[in-house]
Amino acid sequence: MNVPSRKRLGPLLLIAPAAILLGVFLVLPYLNIVVMSFRMPGQGTPYGPGFTLGNYGKFFSDFFYVQQVINTLWIGFLTTFICLVLGYPVAWQLARGASTFRALGYALVLSPLLVGIVIRSYGWTILLGNNGIINRTLTGWGLIDGPLPLMYNALGIIIALVHVFLPFMILPIMSAIQGIDPSLEAAARSLGASKVTSFRRITLPLSLPGIQAGCILVFVLSLSAYVTPSLIGGLRVKTMAVTVVDALIDTFQWPFGSALALMLSVTGAIFVVIFGRLTVMKWKA
Amino acid sequence: MTEVSIEKLTKDYGQGPAVNSISIRIAEGEFISLLGPSGCGKTTTLKMIAGFEDATAGAIRFDGRDVVHVPVEKRDIGMVFQNYALFPHMTVEKNLAFGLEMRKIPKDEIRTRIAKVLDMVQLTGYSERYPRQLSGGQQQRVALARALVIEPKILLLDEPLANLDAKLREEMRVFIRDLQRRVGITTVYVTHDQAEAMTMSDRVVVMFGGRIAQIGTPSEIYERPANLEVAEFVGQVNIIRGKVGNRIVSTAFGDVPVSGDFADGAELMLALRPEALELLPIHSGATGAPAKVLSSYYSGSLVDYRLELAGGAVVNVQTFPRTRFADGDQVLVHAPAERFWPLGTVA
Numbered sequence: 195m196n197v198p199s200r201k202r203l204g205p206l207l208l209i210a211p212a213a214i215l216l217g218v219f220l221v222l223p224y225l226n227i228v229v230m231s232f233r234m235p236g237q238g239t240p241y242g243p244g245f246t247l248g249n250y251g252k253f254f255s256d257f258f259y260v261q262q263v264i265n266t267l268w269i270g271f272l273t274t275f276i277c278l279v280l281g282y283p284v285a286w287q288l289a290r291g292a293s294t295f296r297a298l299g300y301a302l303v304l305s306p307l308l309v310g311i312v313i314r315s316y317g318w319t320i321l322l323g324n325n326g327i328i329n330r331t332l333t334g335w336g337l338i339d340g341p342l343p344l345m346y347n348a349l350g351i352i353i354a355l356v357h358v359f360l361p362f363m364i365l366p367i368m369s370a371i372q373g374i375d376p377s378l379e380a381a382a383r384s385l386g387a388s389k390v391t392s393f394r395r396i397t398l399p400l401s402l403p404g405i406q407a408g409c410i411l412v413f414v415l416s417l418s419a420y421v422t423p424s425l426i427g428g429l430r431v432k433t434m435a436v437t438v439v440d441a442l443i444d445t446f447q448w449p450f451g452s453a454l455a456l457m458l459s460v461t462g463a464i465f466v467v468i469f470g471r472l473t474v475m476k477w478k479a
Numbered sequence: 480m481t482e483v484s485i486e487k488l489t490k491d492y493g494q495g496p497a498v499n500s501i502s503i504r505i506a507e508g509e510f511i512s513l514l515g516p517s518g519c520g521k522t523t524t525l526k527m528i529a530g531f532e533d534a535t536a537g538a539i540r541f542d543g544r545d546v547v548h549v550p551v552e553k554r555d556i557g558m559v560f561q562n563y564a565l566f567p568h569m570t571v572e573k574n575l576a577f578g579l580e581m582r583k584i585p586k587d588e589i590r591t592r593i594a595k596v597l598d599m600v601q602l603t604g605y606s607e608r609y610p611r612q613l614s615g616g617q618q619q620r621v622a623l624a625r626a627l628v629i630e631p632k633i634l635l636l637d638e639p640l641a642n643l644d645a646k647l648r649e650e651m652r653v654f655i656r657d658l659q660r661r662v663g664i665t666t667v668y669v670t671h672d673q674a675e676a677m678t679m680s681d682r683v684v685v686m687f688g689g690r691i692a693q694i695g696t697p698s699e700i701y702e703r704p705a706n707l708e709v710a711e712f713v714g715q716v717n718i719i720r721g722k723v724g725n726r727i728v729s730t731a732f733g734d735v736p737v738s739g740d741f742a743d744g745a746e747l748m749l750a751l752r753p754e755a756l757e758l759l760p761i762h763s764g765a766t767g768a769p770a771k772v773l774s775s776y777y778s779g780s781l782v783d784y785r786l787e788l789a790g791g792a793v794v795n796v797q798t799f800p801r802t803r804f805a806d807g808d809q810v811l812v813h814a815p816a817e818r819f820w821p822l823g824t825v826a
Contacts, residue, residue: 380531381564383551385629386581395577399568477568477609 231452240448249453259437259454263461266434269348269423270416270462273355277363277412278405280356285367285404286397290376303364306357315425318354319345322426346428354422359415363408370404371397406473410466417462434458480507481541481632481665483528488537490523490689497523499689500537508663510656512676515686516712522637524686525669529635530554541632552581557626557664561638563618565610571597571621572606578629596628599658616647623655627662634659634666640675652678673713677701685709701752707822710750717751717794720825728821731768731788732814737821746825753797755818758784758804759811767811770794772804786812 231249234242253259288299306314321327322344329341344350374397382392423433432440434454441451483505490498498520505511513521526532528539530551538545546554566574572593579589597603600620610618619639626634639655640648656679659666670676676683677697685692685700693705704710707718721728723741728734728749741747759765770786773793777800784796784804796812804810 375562375564377560377562377564378566380551381558381560381566381625382577383531384529384556384558384635385578385625386552386555387577388552391581396566475568477611 227452227455230449231456233449235447235449240446246449249450250457252450253453253457259457262432262434262437263457265348265431266417266458267461267465269351269355269433270413270465272348272352273359273416274363274409274413276352276356277360278409281360281363281408282367282405284360285364285401286371288364288368289371303361307361311358311421312425314358315354315422318350318357318422318426322350322353345426346430348427348431350426351423351431351433354426355416355419358419358422359412362411362415366407366411367401367404370401370407374400402473402475403478406470410469413469414462414466417458480663482507482543483633483665483667484538484540484543485524485528486538486540488524488527488539489535490520490527490532491535496535496689498527501686501689501691503684503691503694505665505667508665510659510666510668510679510681512668512670512680512683513686514670514673514676514683514712515692516671518688519686520689521669521671521684521686525635525637525667528633528667529556529558555629555632557629557631557634559619559622559626559634559636559639561641563610563622563639563642565618565621565625567610569609570606571602571608571610571613574610574621575606575625575628578625582629592628596624599627599661600624615643616651619643619651620654623658627658627664632665634664636666636668638670639668640670640672648675655679677713685712687712703820704750704822707748707750710820710822715753715795715797717753717756718822719749719751719792719794719819720746721749722746728819730814730819731790731792732812733766733816735816735819737819739821741821741824748822748825749819750822751794751814751819753783753795755814756794756796756798757813757815758796758798758802759813760802761809761811763811765811765813767813770810770812772806772808772810774806775804777803786810788812 230241232245232247233249234244234246235249236242284299284303288296288303291299309317319326323329324341324345326344328344329338332338333341344353378396378400379392382396383389387395417433418435419433420435420439423431424436424439427433427436435458438451438455438458441447441454483503485501485503485505487500487502488498489496489500501520501524503511513524515521523532527534530546530549534547537547539547541554566577569577575593575596576589579592584592593606594603597606600623602617602620602624605613605617605621610621613621622639636655640651643651652675668676668679677700680697682694682696683700684694685705687708692709693700695703700709700713704713704716710716710718719730719732721730721735723737723745724743726738726741727736728747730749735749737747737749757767759767761769768788770788773785773787775785776783780799781797782800782803784798786794786796788794794812
């Protein structure tokens, strides 16, 4: 009975490399952060002796930080929503459109990922700045009097994040749509549904797994984005990721920075779980 | 009930016609099969009747009204797809309700019609199941029910039994045919399986290369095939050749009178089905061609023999296994003259 069967060992061995990698480089550091968030702030050192709940107290008592979490969540929601609205038609076109443009479309979709994140974000500052291409062109044409506020605000961050994360929305939705048997739409048509109705009642609900995956990916990536918000938001609009790095590196408060990081993770996780519950698909199982 | 009339229907994708000016009149309540090898245009024809493909030329009339420019959803057809195409995210009930909702049928009527159709396909009690929780045969019956519950003008079936195992396939043949008779709906059935087409249809349309080779009842198609291609596609056939003289072809099995205008001296091909031949012991004294048994295949109810005639020609014979002959046995092969069917002259 208690002879370890080789059958049970097989799967364990298969997942071992990934499990070890995640354990050493994700779980252990995470545990370290959890412990760190309960340590005492230090004087001239990263942290002092002893443990406290004070770091969390500081977070909840100062509305500034709560407000930042809310702002970050908002940016995440809006980025996700805009990616979904912009990405779905592209995904549909890539999955079902004429094959001639598919390769080109695919390359275009992936193109934001081919440029380094810092370069890409600087690119956006050139476009969005008060002296940037967009504002100068519009002023030059006499369409606006002064520069539009496109940078150092949430709008600029969202524009840049949508650009980067669009592929993460498009690819899962595309693969979900590709997995839908086209004869289902044909069947809906044969039963009297127009093209629009057949999309709404058949294709859209069946692509929900892709929408779900894409939304979670983009939302989580938006919450944790650092380079783009810090370059485009500047000092005026800060997301949580930027504040966390400020606390850890600029002001050298490791325990408080850890608490902030965890509050961001926890709120993000809560929303992902709620979203997963709302979009649960009974027919899959 | 609807009469369907297809007139000079053509589909050209740009590389020559896939369907080449075909005309078929389908009577009210008739069950007609489009039979042919893959690429013969049968599925394209069905798609044009359904409205999934535009016709390049020609007309499709439902009760006299040309529907060529009517979109799929307005044609009032019921269609069963090869892979059933049940909506995986809907229960059986929702699948069945879909077409009725599109027609704005009141809720309680939807409920009674679903109950009725589920009873018809013997799936009462399955309404809350999802398609993945059903067997292949059950999914097939839901697909049929979904197509029929909307009471369409015509029922179109695209190789609906291709994905079922052999035993279930035979059951479903009978099931679909019975159901179609009871409902009395005009039906077009696409298949590459000649046995399916023969057993189910009132008439069979045999297609090759985008054209109709023959339209006829199953027995016409089988016993009086229009040409060699049809004869070979529909079941096994022996091709016997011989020269015409005085409206008679002399064969190894004796003289065969042929009707039709064949010039003296022309070489004719005659079709002779394997089961038309009779095997007798060599010393029985009956008339027939002597032959040697090359091999035999026993399949329970029937035995298939391969025989070599004196001249070296090989013929296939199918008989009941009442008297068995062993490989190498000498036998007499008797073929009644009326079982030969002229397919035309040798080109």
